[in-house]
Each structure stands twice: as C-alpha cells, then as structure tokens.
C-alpha cells in the first residue's frame with residue numbers, strides 16, 4: 076500500500092514532521108507546569124522514530140500536539156513543511172494507535188477496520204477492498220468475521236493497527252501500543268510493527284519508556300527527560316556514545332567512575348582514574364568537562380584481570396549466571412560497585428573452561444582487577 080508520493084529520491088532526506096521550539100505549559104500562575112520545554116526535532120519520512128523517556132517526561136504530550144488533540148503554548152509543528160496549527164485532528168493525515176485499543180466489541184474484525192473509512196464517507200467498494208488489504212497486511216484474514224470480544228490481546232492489537240492504517244495516514248502515532256501485552260507477544264509484535272512500517276512506508280512515531288523496545292525497533296530515538304529532548308540518534312549511537320549521564324543511565328547498564336579531568340588530547344579527554352592510572356576517553360563534541368568528571372564504562376566493554384597493575388582494582392562480591400551471559404559484581408577499592416559482563420560461549424557451556432586469569436576463574440571474595448579498552452570509555456556531561 077506504499078503511496079508512490081511518499082518515496083524518497085535517492086539520498087534526499089525529507090522531513091515528515093518538524094517540531095520547532097515547542098513549549099507546552101499546563102495551568103497558569105503558581106500552578107503552571109512546563110510539560111514541554113522548547114522541544115525541537117525533525118522526523119524523517121519513512122522513519123521508525125521513537126520518543127523514549129521515563130513516565131511524565133512529556134512523550135504523550137508531544138504526540139497529542141502532533142495529532143492535534145491539544146495545542147502548543149508556543150512554537151510550531153510542520154507537516155511536510157506546512158504549519159498544521161489550524162488543522163483539526165480529523166483533517167490531519169495523521170492517525171493514532173493508543174495503549175487501549177478501543178475497539179468496538181460488538182463489531183467484527185472487518186467492521187472495526189472499516190469503521191474509520193465509513194466515517195470518512197468512502198464508497199462501499201473502496202472500503203471492502205481496503206479492509207481486505209489491511210486484513211492481509213496484519214495477517215488476520217481468517218478472523219475477519221469474528222467479534223473483537225472473541226479474539227486474543229495480540230489479535231486485538233493487530234486490528235487496532237489495521238484500523239489506524241486503513242485511511243493511509245502519512246504519519247502513524249503509536250502511544251505505548253504494546254504495553255498491555257505479555258513479554259513473548261510483545262517481542263512478536265515488535266517484529267510485526269517493524270514489518271508493517273517497512274511494508275507501508277508510513278512514518279511511525281512510537282512512544283515507549285522501555286529502552287530495550289526502543290533499541291530493537293527504531294531507526295532513530297529521541298531520549299526525553301523533564302520535558303526536554305536530551306539526545307537524538309540511531310540506537311547504536313545513543314547506546315555507544317551517550318551525550319549525558321541521564322542517557323547513559325536510562326539506556327542499558329552502566330558503570331560510572333569519578334575521575335580527574337587532566338585536559339584534552341585532540342577529540343579525546345585525558346583523565347586520571349581513582350587508582351592513579353591515566354587514560355584517554357571519548358568526549359562529546361563541544362563538551363568542556365569540569366575538574367571532576369564522570370567516566371562511563373559499559374559492563375560488556377570491561378574484563379576482569381589480576382588486581383596487580385589493573386586500571387581499577389577491587390573484590391568480587393557476586394557472580395550471577397544469566398544463561399546468555401554472566402555478571403561479575405565488584406566492590407572497587409575506592410568504594411563504588413562495578414559490573415563486568417561476560418558473554419557465555421558454547422565452549423564454556425560444553426565444559427571447556429577458559430584458562431586461569433580470564434573472567435571464568437573469578438569467585439566471590441577474590442581480589443580482581445578491571446581493564447577496558449581506552450576507546451570504549453567516555454566522559455559525560457552531568
């Protein structure tokens with residue numbers, strides 16, 4: 076069903092939605108609450124774009140402004156370059172899938188999917204053809220005549236998606252649509268949503284507070300906190316090069332080490348670890364660290380070694396076997412905890428234990444050292 080008009084010519088980036096300096100203040104005077112604080116972001120055509128952040132950070136508010144259910148206090152929202160301030164929700168080529176699917180239980184799957192098209196006054200023949208197409212798209216042809224009260228949660232989710240896609244919106248807004256599903260079904264629907272987005276070519280703006288979901292599905296992610304967008308980037312960029320401490324903490328597991336900033340070395344920072352060792356670490360563009368600065372090291376980028384001469388040293392407190400990997404929790408000599416993650420290999424599973432000195436041999440109570448490649452550690456903004 077990809078609309079020819081939505082194809083991107085090679086190499087050209089077309090912005091589907093542009094949010095410019097949008098503020099949203101609820102209430103007034105002493106009760107004024109800034110839900111969005113000068114947010115700007117460009118979302119590209121055909122993109123799977125995710126708004127990720129903790130509860131209350133403003134994700135739903137931003138979606139509601141794009142949908143037209145509410146208005147910005149100031150700032151602009153452009154759709155393909157045009158300000159849509161004057162367009163009521165039903166005139167915007169934008170549709171929304173909510174967490175609660177809000178299907179009509181007494182209607183069949185097919186009738187639910189066709190409902191929006193009927194409201195738009197489309198001819199019966201067109202509705203029939205579009206509903207059939209949508210049923211195929213979400214793989215629900217065999218349940219077309221079943222009442223929606225008689226299908227499973229995952230199937231209801233598919234019907235809600237088909238209903239929202241049926242009028243062929245240019246942008247689909249999805250507000251935590253998978254949160255009511257159990258873990259296994261959610262994983263399945265994540266793949267399904269990716270496929271639907273790919274096959275329809277529609278821009279998806281997806282809201283979640285689940286970082287794993289965001290990493291798995293998105294072309295790009297905007298990480299939000301307290302009404303602001305802190306960082307926008309591809310999943311790997313956000314994970315590998317978080318710009319701020321909040322982003323590093325919110326996405327994935329992270330070790331923080333307080334270090335002394337010694338100076339710049341080209342695009343890198345020179346820092347002194349609590350052990351006295353000096354290393355180079357990644358630095359975000361334009362960031363001037365303070366004298367005391369946080370260094371972030373992902374658990375999977377660190378390895379255990381002997382304590383003597385290591386970058387950091389401490390005592391192993393716990394070893395937690397998690398099937399795919401094992402976590403080693405250390406108490407460092409200068410106080411904080413540090414986690415090293417090691418992926419378990421088939422050789423280990425088969426009982427061919429690695430040689431002494433590797434992670435394998437470390438047990439609780441034992442002294443251990445930590446090393447990591449200098450390029451993997453980063454200095455962060457607070």
Ligand SMILES: Nc1ncnc2c1ncn2[C@@H]1O[C@H](COP(=O)(O)OP(=O)(O)OP(=O)(O)O)[C@@H](O)[C@H]1O
Pocket residue numbers: 101102108110128129130131132133134135136137284
């Ligand atoms: N109509 C309103 N009046 C006053 N405050 C509001 C209103 N709507 C939202 N807020 C506040 O604005 C902030 C952002 O709300 P929003 O629903 O956008 O958060 P969210 O990131 O989507 O959170 P969640 O993940 O819990 O849905 C919250 O603190 C919320 O209490």
